[in-house]
Amino acid sequence: MLSKSQVKYIKSLSIKKFRTKHNQFICEGSKIVKELLEIQSFQIDILCATEKWLLDNNHLLNSYSGQLVQLKTQDLKKISNLKTPGEVLAIVGIPEFSFKKEISKKLCLYCDNIQDPGNMGTILRIADWFGLPYVFASPQSVDFYNPKTIQASMGAFLRVNHISCELSKLTELFPEMTIYGTRMQGKNVFKHDLQKNGIILIGNEGRGISENNAQLVGEWISIPSGGGAESLNAAVAAGIICACFKNL
């Protein structure tokens, strides 16, 4: 059983302010929690699960040293952010990432003020699919640990390093990396001679790339349009550009 104050505390972690304050976030669903237990690179502080889940997954708990709370399904519902709550929920410590030298040799994504948590999760999933090891996001972007981001990422946040920082910090640390921006007048991404490393900017859903960051762009690219839409969804655009960088 969880006390009322514990329920309140866990529920508070669905709000960014409290995630930042306590440096913790929520992970839900059997698949993702099992992966968390297996990879052991994230610190799980509390694991809430049904008796059945704990019995079925006992083998994964040998090296787990955090708090374990056995709950009934209806009690899990009280702390869940999902429409259909699963059998397990974990309270996980927010990891710290550092700016390793290898970044300069990689193809990376930078989210410039992405606001939709579903888009952010989908962008992490795209990076995971194409083997991009780093996703950066401006401090104004939706945070990586929003419950909807975690859900949409389908576990990608476990494999893709994700760091919140200004783009100018990256250009200071890695001046040799080309910053790629997308705009209508950019060079067709299918005809461009793309590099194996660099930083691809993903602009905000409504306003695109911010003025400050546009000044740091070294190469402008575009996805050719043949129809009437004014723009593509931010995550779809990110997917097409990553696919071109990795396959052209």
Added chain:
Amino acid sequence: MLSKSQVKYIKSLSIKKFRTKHNQFICEGSKIVKELLEIQSFQIDILCATEKWLLDNNHLLNSYSGQLVQLKTQDLKKISNLKTPGEVLAIVGIPEFSFKKEISKKLCLYCDNIQDPGNMGTILRIADWFGLPYVFASPQSVDFYNPKTIQASMGAFLRVNHISCELSKLTELFPEMTIYGTRMQGKNVFKHDLQKNGIILIGNEGRGISENNAQLVGEWISIPSGGGAESLNAAVAAGIICACFKNL
């Protein structure tokens, strides 16, 4: 003012059963309603708007012959599906589309049991961006007029023909069209000799392409992965494949 029964009726249109029964759907937001009034190819039955919106857009109402209801912002809130209701909402008749001969010469999308209305809207937006004039969807898919689909399509449903039908109906009508399916073992879409026409299948978010429809596939293609994710989001995959068909 709207009567209680009118409010109830309009709110009922956010549910598929009632949209089908009354053959009407809801369109919200100034940009999209202005476009509806301009193109005149959809029948608007009721237009609910604030006094200010009606004054500002009076020039668009000359040829409008449906019902006009002036509402206060707080009354619009009562019938809105948006978190931040706009100044105008239209009740629109569901249009009928026919299977024109030209379809066989076009590149089309077919949604095989797409369940997420946001994905469906994004797929329409992708078709619109790349100039694909037809999007088909299996009868089991989320319908095109779900309020979240309409929002996510960003007006694309106005320009892209969208028809609910079985895939087998399309193969009967247009046996000369190649059906493209996506699976891991398919040929790299970046290396494939793609045609200018055909039907690209977009599989369900969790289960992919259904068994029945897989039997109709003529060419299997794939988006090469270099990372750990098991799959891409359905709309992102659709975007990458359309980009390849249009630009390779």
